[in-house]
Amino acid sequence: MIFFIGSFGLFLIGLLIMMTQKNVFKILLGLSIAETGVHLFLITIGYIKGGLAPIIFDLNPTQMLNTKFVDPVPQALILTSIVIGVAVLGLGLAFIVNLVKHYKTEDITKIKELKW
Amino acid sequence: MKKFIGLILVIILGFFLYKGAVTLSQQTRNPGLNNYYNQNAVSDTGVANIVTSIVLTYRGFDTLGEVTVLFLAALGVGVLAFFKKNKKIKESSFIIKTGYKILFPAILLYGIYIFVHGHLTPGGGFQGGAIIASAFLLQLIIGEYKMSSAWAALFEGFSGLVFILLGGAGLLWLGTFLGNKGLLPLGTVKMLFSAGIIPIIYVFIGIKVGFEMTGILNNLNKE
Numbered sequence: 001m002i003f004f005i006g007s008f009g010l011f012l013i014g015l016l017i018m019m020t021q022k023n024v025f026k027i028l029l030g031l032s033i034a035e036t037g038v039h040l041f042l043i044t045i046g047y048i049k050g051g052l053a054p055i056i057f058d059l060n061p062t063q064m065l066n067t068k069f070v071d072p073v074p075q076a077l078i079l080t081s082i083v084i085g086v087a088v089l090g091l092g093l094a095f096i097v098n099l100v101k102h103y104k105t106e107d108i109t110k111i112k113e114l115k116w
Numbered sequence: 117m118k119k120f121i122g123l124i125l126v127i128i129l130g131f132f133l134y135k136g137a138v139t140l141s142q143q144t145r146n147p148g149l150n151n152y153y154n155q156n157a158v159s160d161t162g163v164a165n166i167v168t169s170i171v172l173t174y175r176g177f178d179t180l181g182e183v184t185v186l187f188l189a190a191l192g193v194g195v196l197a198f199f200k201k202n203k204k205i206k207e208s209s210f211i212i213k214t215g216y217k218i219l220f221p222a223i224l225l226y227g228i229y230i231f232v233h234g235h236l237t238p239g240g241g242f243q244g245g246a247i248i249a250s251a252f253l254l255q256l257i258i259g260e261y262k263m264s265s266a267w268a269a270l271f272e273g274f275s276g277l278v279f280i281l282l283g284g285a286g287l288l289w290l291g292t293f294l295g296n297k298g299l300l301p302l303g304t305v306k307m308l309f310s311a312g313i314i315p316i317i318y319v320f321i322g323i324k325v326g327f328e329m330t331g332i333l334n335n336l337n338k339e
Contacts, residue, residue, distance in 0.1 A: 004137035012126050012133070019122040048145055054166040055238065056158060069166070071150040076170040080182045083242050083325075087189035090332045094196040097336075 003044040010037030022107050024099065028092050035085045039078050046071035163235040163314055171240065172314050180283065182242075183321070187276060190328045197335040208258045216258055223251035231322030232315065241318040245325025252330040256337050265334060268327045275324035282317055 014034025018027050051070040103111050157169040171179055230237075231244025255261045 001137065001141040004141060005134070008130070008133045008137060012130050015129075016122060016126050019125070020119045045140070046150075048147070053238075054154060056164045056166070069150075069154045071145075072153055072166045072170055073150055075167050076175060077178075079167070079171060079240070079242060080178055083182055084185050086246075086329075087186050090336070091189045091192045093336060094193045098196055 003040065003047075007037045007041035007044060010034070010040065013037075022109055024096050024106050024108050027108070028089065028096065031092075032085065032089055035081075039081060042074045042078055042081075046074035161314065165235055165238065165240075167238070168235050168240055168314065168318070172317055176283065176286075179321075180280075183276060183279065183324070186325065186328055190272075190332050193332045193335050197338060199338050212258060216254060216260075220251055220254060223254070224248060227251065227322070227326065231318050234318040234322075235314050241321030242325050244318075244322040246329060248322070248326030249329030249333065252326075253333055256333060261334065261337075263330065263334075265331065268331050268334075272324050272327040272331065275320045275327075278320045279317060279324065282313060282320075286313075 011034050014030045014032070014037060017030030017033065021027055021030065048068060048070050051068045054069040054072040054075070099111070100106055105111070153166060153170060153174065157163065157166045161169045161173050163169045227244045227247035227250075229244075230239040230247060231241045234240035234244070252261070252263065255263075
């Protein structure tokens with residue numbers, strides 16, 4: 001239960017940062033924090049009470065059939081998701097550097113060329 | 117005004133998420149597909165680390181998508197980089213310049229250990245590649261970056277090509293992408309040379325991710 005509240009709290013903090021900050025760099029950091037919250041939530045769903053980490057530590061594999069492991073599928077999916085988060089962060093930073101160089105300001109309320 | 121509206125929306129969303137959390141924590145999980153993966157991963161693939169067997173054998177196609185996304189991000193950063201001439205770097209202190217000579221091979225060795233033993237201990241190609249990139253980041257901070265971008269791009273492209281060829285070999289031989297059963301003997305569990313071609317795949321993924329992240333950092337540094 002505490003993990004659910006923690007992961008949702010991280011997601012909401014990231015969402016709040018993305019909605020209210022004016023500095024372009026801080027908005028990108030808010031996206032990264034929200035992604036961390038989502039990853040934590042997905043791993044918490046895969047928990048089974050009394051389960052161990054899904055790695056075989058005994059040299060006799062038939063004895064491993066009786067132990068309970070936690071769900072390994074969300075962990076594999078989150079590996080992929082973390083790597084994609086890093087890729088998005090890197091590309092976003094390249095965009096931000098070019099944006100600041102062009103408009104000479106970091107304030108997103110002053111970048112107004114896209115009119116409705 | 118905007119901050120007030122944002123706060124109200126987040127509080128409303130937080131209330132609904134809290135009710136969802138209460139409902140989720142009261143349910144018990146029915147064991148489903150993960151039972152099959154937990155019990156048959158060793159006999160199907162011979163890996164001791166079940167998460168590795170899922171990433172590279174059972175869901176190998178998603179790994180292809182991940183490798184593609186990383187490649188596209190590195191490509192985008194390389195296109196968008198804005199090279200400044202005559203960038204002045206502040207002279208680093210004496211401690212970091214001496215410590216770097218001991219730390220750099222140690223960090224590289226740690227990263228290589230993690231992706232070589234990806235099928236036995238937690239870790240794998242992507243994590244080991246990120247650690248290798250952090251060793252090169254130490255070089256960049258000091259100002260003694262010595263790897264030329266042409267060689268890094270060549271290693272990265274070559275490793276990516278080998279990964280795709282290994283996956284295609286699995287496709288031709290067995291009918292599944294990155295299939296594992298027929299190509300190399302499975303061996304005994306927990307030995308270094310076991311589990312078919314999975315360690316070889318992870319070695320190439322580790323090299324590729326390491327040089328890719330190094331290229332991204334180098335391009336971002338030059339702006």
